[in-house]
Amino acid sequence: MNKLILLVLLTLSNYCFSQTLKITYLYNMPKLKMTDSLFLYSSADSSQFIFDIKEKKIALDFDDAQGVRHANKFTLNYNFKTRKYYQFKKFKGRVFYTNWIESDNNWTITNEKDSILGFKVVKAYKEIESKYLVRQKVYAWFAPDIPVSTGPLYFTQLPGLILKITYEKNSLTIVAINNEYIYNHIFISEPENSIFVEKDIMLDNDEVEMNKRLKEK
Numbered sequence: 001m002n003k004l005i006l007l008v009l010l011t012l013s014n015y016c017f018s019q020t021l022k023i024t025y026l027y028n029m030p031k032l033k034m035t036d037s038l039f040l041y042s043s044a045d046s047s048q049f050i051f052d053i054k055e056k057k058i059a060l061d062f063d064d065a066q067g068v069r070h071a072n073k074f075t076l077n078y079n080f081k082t083r084k085y086y087q088f089k090k091f092k093g094r095v096f097y098t099n100w101i102e103s104d105n106n107w108t109i110t111n112e113k114d115s116i117l118g119f120k121v122v123k124a125y126k127e128i129e130s131k132y133l134v135r136q137k138v139y140a141w142f143a144p145d146i147p148v149s150t151g152p153l154y155f156t157q158l159p160g161l162i163l164k165i166t167y168e169k170n171s172l173t174i175v176a177i178n179n180e181y182i183y184n185h186i187f188i189s190e191p192e193n194s195i196f197v198e199k200d201i202m203l204d205n206d207e208v209e210m211n212k213r214l215k216e217k
Contacts, residue, residue, distance in 0.1 A: 020185035023161070024178040025152050027053070030171050038174070040152060041185055042161070047150035048187050049076040072205060075188050078156055080149050087202055088190055091210050094217075095194040098202040105157045107140070116163040117179055119143040124158055131204055137168040 020041050027036040034056060041048045055071040074089035088097035112123040121141040129135040140155055141164035151162025152174045163176040195217065201209045 020182050021146075021148070021161075022180050022182050022185070023163075023176050025174050026177045028173045028175070030173075037177075038152060040150070041182075041187065042148045042150055043187075044148075045081060046077060046079045046187070047148065047156075049078070049150075049152060051076065051153070074202075076154070077187065077189075078150055080156075083157070085154070086190070088194065089202070091207065092214060094214060095191050096197050096202065096210055096213070097190050097194050098197055098199045100199050102154070102156065107158055109158075114141060116141060116143070117176055119145055119163065121163055122160070133167075134169060136170070139166045139168070140164070 020043055023040040023042070025038045025040065027038050029035070036053045038052065039050045041050075050073075052073040053071060074087055077086040078084070079086075083102045084099060085102060086097065086099045088095055090096075106126045107124045108126065109122060109124045114121050114123070121143050123139060123141055125137045125139045127135060128138050138155070140151065140158060140162045142151070142158040142160040142162045144160040146161035147159075148161050149158060150156050151158070152165060155162050155165055165174040166172075195210075195213055197210065197213060200206075
C-alpha cells in the first residue's frame with residue numbers, strides 16, 4: 001500500500017473505527033526449514049495478534065530422523081492505553097483465557113535504521129528470558145511513521161508499529177511482508193463460560209494443567 005495513503009488512513013481511523021490495519025508477518029524458523037504466516041490487526045487504540053501454526057513433521061539433524069512440531073493457536077489482544085494483554089485459546093472444545101498488565105518497558109532505542117515495506121524503521125532491543133529461551137537480547141525494528149504501539153507476539157510499547165523481530169541466540173525471525181487496510185474487521189473477544197487460568201499456564205501452553213481445570217468444571 002502507498003505509504004502516504006496508509007498514513008492518511010491511520011489518521012482517519014481515529015474517526016472511523018470500521019477501518020483496521022492488517023499486517024501479515026512471516027514467522028520463519030530456518031533451522032527447522034519451516035515458515036508460517038501470522039496476522040496482526042490494529043485499530044487506533046488496540047490490537048489483536050492471531051498466532052496459528054499447524055502441526056508439521058520436521059527433519060532432525062541425525063540419522064534422517066523426523067519429529068513433530070505441535071500445532072498451537074491463540075489470540076492476543078492488547079490495549080495501548082491500559083497496556084493490558086488479554087490472551088485466549090480453545091482447548092478440547094472450551095475457551096481458556098488469562099490477562100495481565102505489562103509494566104516492563106525496558107527497550108533501548110538505537111540510531112540504527114533500515115527500511116521494511118517502504119517504511120523507515122529504527123532498531124531497538126531489550127533482554128528477555130523465559131522457560132523456553134535463555135536470557136538474550138531481542139531486537140525490534142519499529143516504524144515511527146505508523147503510530148501504533150504494538151507488534152507481533154508480546155512485543156509492544158515502542159513509538160511505532162514493530163515490523164521485524166530477531167533474537168540474539170535464536171534463529172527465529174518475524175518480519176512483516178504485507179500491510180493493508182480492511183473494513184469491518186470484528187475483533188475476537190472472550191465467549192461466555194470461558195475458563196480462567198494463570199498467565200504461566202497460558203504462556204507455557206500447559207495442556208496438563210488445562211485438563212485438570214476441565215475436570216474441575
